[in-house]
Amino acid sequence: MLREDDSLRPYPVDAKQDKVVRKILRIKAYGPISRTILLFSNISQRITFCLNDYVKEKTRNRPIERKDANEIIIPCVCKSTDAMDSKYFYAVREGRIWFKPIAAHENARWNLLANNGYTNKKKTPLISVSADGDNIIAIDQNQTIHYGKTNKVICQVSFIRPQWRILRSTVNWRENWFGMEGVSLIVNLFKNPILRPLPNARSIAVSHKGPDTMYYTDMNGKKHPDPYVGVTSIYILNDDGTRIFFADPWLHNKFGNELTGPEDGRFKAETLAASASTIMIIQRARNEFGQEINKVYTRFADFDSIGSNPALKATYNRKNRLAMVRYIPSEDWIQQPSIILSRKARLTKNIALLQLGWGQNNRQLRVQGQDTDGRNGYYHKNIYDTIWTFEVTDNILIEEEEFLSDSIPHTGFEQGPKITEDYKNGILRPHNIKNLLDITLEKFSRRGLNERGLHTKLVLTLENDVRLSLPLYARRGWKSLIGISGENIWKLIIPDEYYNDENVLIREFLQRIFGNKRRCPVNVHERAEEIRITNVFGNCNRFEFIFRNKQI
Structure with a gap:
């Protein structure tokens, strides 16, 4: 079992949430597991x-x-x-x-x-x-x-x-992917329900978060039990390793759903593994001394946990403690400790991610390779542990072509194209605020319907070096469930810390522009020549941020 203070754990631990899990699963605190839950566990x-x-x-x-x-x-x-x-x-x-x-x-x-x-x-x-x-x-x-x-x-x-x-x-195989109750029979008549991988995909992996994992913890420490329905996802890594798409049986847009990769989407993964809604990717390279180096990232993310499912309640309010209301944004990518290689030690790109128990903290990471003595096996660790351990598997032969080629140049980690930009010199209308010196839209991506906005921020610079950093998040709408892109649902979040600030300049600005609202629904209009962020009518004071000149 993991220590509660493990440094790699991305979410806070709230012991009170255990009561929620016990109540929903009908488990008495510190008592025996009920026969009902034991039955489901045994079936699994x-x-x-x-x-x-x-x-x-x-x-x-x-x-x-x-x-x-x-x-x-x-x-x-x-x-x-x-x-x-x-x-x-x-x-x-x-x-x-x-x-x-x-x-x-x-x-x-x-x-x-x-x-x-x-x-x-x-x-x-x-x-x-x-x-x-x-x-x-x-x-x-x-x-x-x-x-x-x-x-x-x-x-x-x-x-x-x-x-x-x-x-x-008995395995009841099916080719029809879209299976939303009451809708699929009609939609599948007009849209092809057959699911096919992307051309020349580097890897594809199915994931099932169900009875064996029982619940997940959001970034506010709230636990969400899901023992009987579960979440099914298929993750796929594209041909150059820079884009990760996923399909869900309740989504007809198939591999039209994207999770932006690590390093603002520039990480080039060699392969991908998945288990219980957790994704693992790896990249190998050589440093300037010709030594083999590696990077491993993981992330817990599916259509429900990232907040994109419009059928499930989600909130950006950290103070919301209602059960089953998911706090978003979701978990970000976690860079795992690199596997230290010396002497004869080296890695293949072959990896595995295994679910070991309840909650997303029970996952095992594996990377196949050789140890310092050149013995075949695999490196493994729990997802939040900081040290890799080597397991010898002498009976498994590893072909030489599986290892990193000696011809790989000593240039470090290759990166993909830049997909996010900073848009500076923004304009605020209809207000004319003299104390507002600069407006910047940071790390904004124009790349289609995907899970954007995890790092996008509207940064406002006021006098006396006062800076307000306001996250801009995006969710999908109902249309995306049946394969229609539709409009993303955007919200501009004003962190509570700014409303608790004693600075009079900040207080006046928040009152005048946002009407002291913590979460403002907005529309984001992307045109070739400009980006406009406008408030949704009737939700807060009228404002419009306009960015016409792109600066990287």
Whole structure:
């Protein structure tokens, strides 16, 4: 279990919120877990352990296809053809999905998933797989993403014998992605519901935040239990590693949803992994001395937690303590400690992110590579720990091409194009305030419908070096749920600290421009020649910020 004062934890810890979780989950404080919750927890495991002799499987007069343990090496990280969740290992071989329980004997054989290993009746060959929680996706040779649930896959294993048997192996695969109740039947008639990956995507990963993670904590320390419905997301890293898109079954705009990457969107990730709404990306490079260096980032972000789901209540007010009302903005990217490499130590780009328990603090990060003695294995740590540990896996062969090439120039970390700009010399209308010396719109991006505004600020400079930094946040509207871009919902936030300030100049300015409102709904009009930020009629005093000259 993690220490509550761990330095990497991005959100505050509020012990009172545990009462909310216990109440909603019907768990008595410091008491036994109720039978209802225990049942759901047991179902999430899906594996029955036994020490009895192996019982031969009965089939419908057809032989059982299996692969020996040495034919498919157990994966320690995730690749396009290898995956794992908390229950099973998966591997795509010969166009089909093979699997076996993680709890099975190391010499246990592999069986075909869902009887024949295919995802449709046509038996279309598969090329990749990803799994997490109760979710699994597979991509076929036609670039169609098939999505299914593994909660009906139940196996019996033995701790001491390599045999294991399937009690049930049902996966209800589907190709229709959009599944909003009451809407999908109509919308899917006019919009193609088939989900396909982006061309030449570097990596794709499915995520499921459900019974195994139970809740998440927002940036105000408020816990949000979600034990039964959960959140499903598919994250994809584009062809140059600079853009991360995601799809949600309740969104028809598919991979039209974007999470701006670290370093203001300039970070170039080599690969991506995801689990329980947490994303992990990595980049390797060489410094000026030719030594291998690395960067690892993580972030907890899905359509609900970032506040974009218009069907869920969210607030920018830190004082709001109502249960189930999410505080936004959400968690930012966390730069993880670099993996220190010396002597023969080096890394591959193969990584994994695994969910270990309740809350987003229970995640394990893995990066495959070699240690200082050149032994194969993987580096791992808990998401908020500060030290990486190496686990040896001598049975796993790592091809030389997986490591960072010696031909990589010693130029440090490559960055992508700049996507945010600073717009200076703004104009405020209709007010004429002599004490207002400068207006700047910092780190604004014009790049389409995405999760923007996490770092965007309206900076106002008054006399005597008084500066007001006002966050400008964006959320999606209802239209985005059915694949229509629509307008973003913008809000300009005036931090409480300014209203508590004794400076008369600040007080007068906030009263005159914003009518002493903490949160002002605004419209942001983006044109080629200018950007206008205007208040929504009827919500606060009339104002309009205009930026015509772009300065980087």
